[in-house]
Amino acid sequence: MAVLNVNPTRMEMTKLKKRLAVARRGHKLLKDKRDELMKIFLDVVKKNKELREQVEELLTQSYESFLVARAVMSSEVLEEALMFPKQSVELNVDTTNLMSVSVPKFKYSETSVDSDNIFPYGFATTSSDLDYSMQILASALPLMLELAESEKTAQLLAQEIEKTRRRVNALEYVLIPQLEETIKYITMKLEENERGNITRLMKVKDMMLEQTYKYRERLKTPQ
Amino acid sequence: MEFLQGDLIGTILAVLGAAFAFVLTGIGSSRAVGVAGQAGAGVLTEDPDRFVPVMILQALPSTQAIYGFVIAFLIIGNIVTGQPLDFGSGLILFLASLPVGIVGYASAVLQGRVSVAGIHMVAKQADSMIRGVILALMVEMFAILSLIISILIIGKA
């Protein structure tokens, strides 16, 4: 593990220790955030799956009756029947904050007087399968919007989870070990300096004592 | 109108009968053959190979005109130039023209329809000509009967 390129001083070490503490706290918070996001994400995905199945079921049904209508009507009549839609849908996109992720929120309104009579065509020349197909499509629209919303939410959440996990990992496997290593390195360096100092001091002390008491000469002269 | 009371009355009646017999049957057959011909042309436009059965079926209603012709001929044969017929024989000859004239006309027109139907049968199946002909000949029978009756009446003149 690489050691940070710092001066092995006590001040530096204090700074590093502070950083380590912050990193540890951040790591814990991020880990919590990741878990929480994960939980929400799973919920969204589950809901998403249900919605998707529902929408797909509805669309299949709708296409089936549309196909039959298509089969019993000539293409011109079908085109004419659908060329001028009766109602339109207005869609407003807002965003809301979900675990600091801004997810879209759809609001839609239909411009129709009567939600039962959504058919822009006459009944004399068209097939009733077309009605059925249109009805199902109409009932699928809110679900499809909801599905779009929740799919986008899931996508954004997944990105956020990915980002958070990268951060957690960066903290856990890079920054924190690095800091720990550096602190250890500084500690060791400092201790080594300490030991060097002590040795030096002992030597100086020896020398000073020698000067004062002249032990060596005394040992040379016979008593 | 004097001649009606004169000697010629019988002859005139007989000639009227001859004309009546042929005119009616002639019109009937022409109508029938005409319609059958139109129908035949319709079939032949689409399928020229069916010419023979179509032609036979078309020709069938023309027999009535032949019967009318025969009766007219027989009636005229009873008129001898210079010898005016008396009123009684003239009337009989005139009456003799009625069966073949009226029945011939009706049967020709109706046989024409059967012929058209027969042509439609040929249109559907090329080999059904014989059946069509037989059906049309059923109508022919009444024309033949009327022909016989007319001949028998002429014999009484």
Place this chain on the structure above:
Amino acid sequence: MIQSMDTKYAYAVSRIRVIEQQMLSGNVLQRMIEAESAEEAFKVLKEVNYGFSANDSSVFDYERILNEEFDKVYQLLMEIAPNPEAFDLFFIKNDYHNLKVYLKAELSNQDVHNQYLAKPSLYSPAKIGDMFRERVFADLPKIMVEAIGACFEAFSKTADPQLIDIIMDQALYRHMSALASKLGNEFISQIVTINIDLANLKIVLRTKLINQGWDFLEQFLIPGGSFGIDFYQDLFEYEFKDFPKAYAETQYSQLAIASMESYKYTDSLAGFEMLCDNYLVNLLKQTKFAIFGIEPLVTYLLAKEMEIKNVRIIMVGKINHLAQDVIRERLRETYV
């Protein structure tokens, strides 16, 4: 005259009798249904020379081939009918269709695409387009002009495109009735009346299915059928299962019973629509042995229309890989 009214069709009827032989029988349709793929089914159409250009087209051109085939029928009738205008009432629905397209395009600022327009029509779509540009409709029949005016007026009040269809459909049937009574042919009048009656029944059923009230239904109903407005007002109060009772004394009693049975089991009106078509085909079959008159020609036209519908059902089914049974259930009775 020597030629009476009905025998002037002798030539035309005989020709139709030959041509009728080439109509697709139930067997041919079965073969198409049982074909392995849409391409195989399409090959059958090529064999019987459907349309003008089946040989160098792909499966997905089937719609064009069907149009061509109908065009063939139109040209044939125009050629052999002694009085081609007698068939106006069967083609005028395409004019009303084209009018609807132009009206809707005009009111929603769209362009009219060629594939929206139906052929053959009495008035060429280009001419109708010109009329719309100049806002002069003087050349059209009075019923059409009035209907166009009513559409513009109704739309300016409500902005509801459905009204265009409603007004135009009613005008169409009025126009058809008028033309039929001008012709004075009992068979044709009968067909028009049956069309109106069945269209009205369909409208009643669909109105009930989408939960609309009598006011809504009333504006939809087509006048001129065998039943008055009171009949439908009563009918509207009935449950579906009681519908056959309302029709008990009429020619539609069997149809009503069978339709409601089918609705009970499938929850859809598809069966009813099929039975309506079959009802018409059975009516047409009565003319199978007619030797004179316009009836066989009308029958050929309508039977051919039904045949094209059947082919379309099969082709759509085949291209979209529907099960054979599903296609078979939807198939209309064949005339031949």
